[in-house]
Amino acid sequence: xxxxxxxxxxxxxxxxxxxxxxxxxxxxxxxxxxxxxxxxxxxxxxxxxxxxxxxxxxxxxxxxxxxxxxxxxxxxxxxxxxxxxxxxxxxxxxxxxxxxxxxxxxxxxxxxxxxxxxxxxxxxxxxxxxxxxxxxxxxxxxxxxxxxxxxxxxxxxxxxxxxxxxxxxxxxxxxxxxxxxxxxxxxxxxxxxxxxxxxxxx
Numbered sequence: 001x002x003x004x005x006x007x008x009x010x011x012x013x014x015x016x017x018x019x020x021x022x023x024x025x026x027x028x029x030x031x032x033x034x035x036x037x038x039x040x041x042x043x044x045x046x047x048x049x050x051x052x053x054x055x056x057x058x059x060x061x062x063x064x065x066x067x068x069x070x071x072x073x074x075x076x077x078x079x080x081x082x083x084x085x086x087x088x089x090x091x092x093x094x095x096x097x098x099x100x101x102x103x104x105x106x107x108x109x110x111x112x113x114x115x116x117x118x119x120x121x122x123x124x125x126x127x128x129x130x131x132x133x134x135x136x137x138x139x140x141x142x143x144x145x146x147x148x149x150x151x152x153x154x155x156x157x158x159x160x161x162x163x164x165x166x167x168x169x170x171x172x173x174x175x176x177x178x179x180x181x182x183x184x185x186x187x188x189x190x191x192x193x194x195x196x197x198x199x200x201x202x
Contacts, residue, residue: 004048005049007045011041015038016058039058042057043194070149072149073142073149074145074146075144078145079142081144121177122177123178125177126138126175128174128176130168132168133172135154135163136151138155157178
């Protein structure tokens with residue numbers, strides 16, 4: 001019969017394997033419910049036997065292990081910020097339109113400019129570089145010229161494809177924001193609370 005120490009080691013190894021398969025290799029072998037059962041068993045075992053909780057236990061961190069050293073990455077084209085418009089009055093919209101028309105070289109005889117608007121999601125600006133359809137590098141904006149290599153961290157985000165479907169160009173760079181929904185943030189904090197860990201604040 002397996003004792004608590006051996007079972008805890010077995011669970012840690014099994015959970016780490018499934019973390020790698022799910023987050024890094026994008027090839028899960030068990031359902032979310034099966035994973036949660038393993039994780040809960042380890043949490044309960046470490047709660048009953050605190051001496052078995054190791055610093056590298058999956059219960060001691062959220063998501064994949066962060067990179068210890070982030071190498072600098074020089075952007076081929078600068079990563080610029082989008083200017084934030086804060087004037088919500090009619091005059092602000094008119095000034096914005098006048099500036100856009102000026103920058104486009106339009107005068108009063110040209111037709112009106114049509115605009116599209118969407119919600120601004122505030123997160124971490126990221127550049128994803130795909131080579132031959134495979135994620136080759138992920139980098140933060142940094143100062144716009146040089147960012148940090150966060151490829152290992154980004155590979156833990158299951159909504160970011162590691163391999164593009166269909167025909168892809170030799171090199172494709174996608175820029176956007178990485179953010180966490182409120183529901184995901186609350187789930188993460190519930191898990192932190194279950195583990196007796198410090199809660200995150202937004």
